[in-house]
Amino acid sequence: MSARRKYWLMKTEPEDFSIDDLQRVGIEPWTGVRNYQARNFMRQMQPGDGVLFYHSSTEVPGIYGVAEVASTPYPDPTQFQKKSKYFDEKSTQEQPRWDLVDVKFVRKLRRGIPLDEIRAHAERLGEDFALIRRGTRLSVLPVTAAQWKLLLSLE
Template structure:
């Protein structure tokens, strides 16, 4: 099992959307950064993922979801009506990946970015490094458990 963090704008898809979706499953699609895509491709069923709210009033880790379907071709890349359409991608040569994730739990309180940055145990986490803008990133076992310990 591996651990991950994905950034999202809660106005598009936040932890509350997972909580209120029947069966709590949402496809994680629309990622259009090659390094983030490569991380999506490594996600496996059973992996746990922090949902990180960004570009909003309250920025930070808001909850936990679990990967329930590992990487498959992102259907939005083939849809000309989608803002994530990629005319260079074909069903035979897909460029982008999606995974399905399911709601696990909302954290008792949001863990804000400032608090995460202040934790020396997280100095290697890409999220707290200056200039890191990845929307999908790995989280080490040690980092995962340290962050969860701050949530309760």
């Protein structure tokens, strides 16, 4: 019996890593998440889960692609690398604090879905949709099956 597929939205700054980069490499470890709530969401991910690939901190923030979780969660190696901007001196190999998953390219959207357009559907997306809730700045957040379907219908 397999678990039901889950859906997620994962934010990235396109100058650091974009949907085009993911298309080029195919699969990439999602390194550098240093927020406990976002990490806890990643710890719930399973291979095959759907990912909305979101570009943040850009002229037109929004959803630009679809990806898929390609691994079970495992310790983020950057937490142990002293020269990494994601180094965490409190993490140890025996007790890592930060996990990641590998993310696999599925497709680029025919057109990006800008944040303003997503906000215009706030009522249909519901109050629990963290992307448009005030004060939420998570880089990884859950998406319901209904929200996933609605968001992709905007493409």
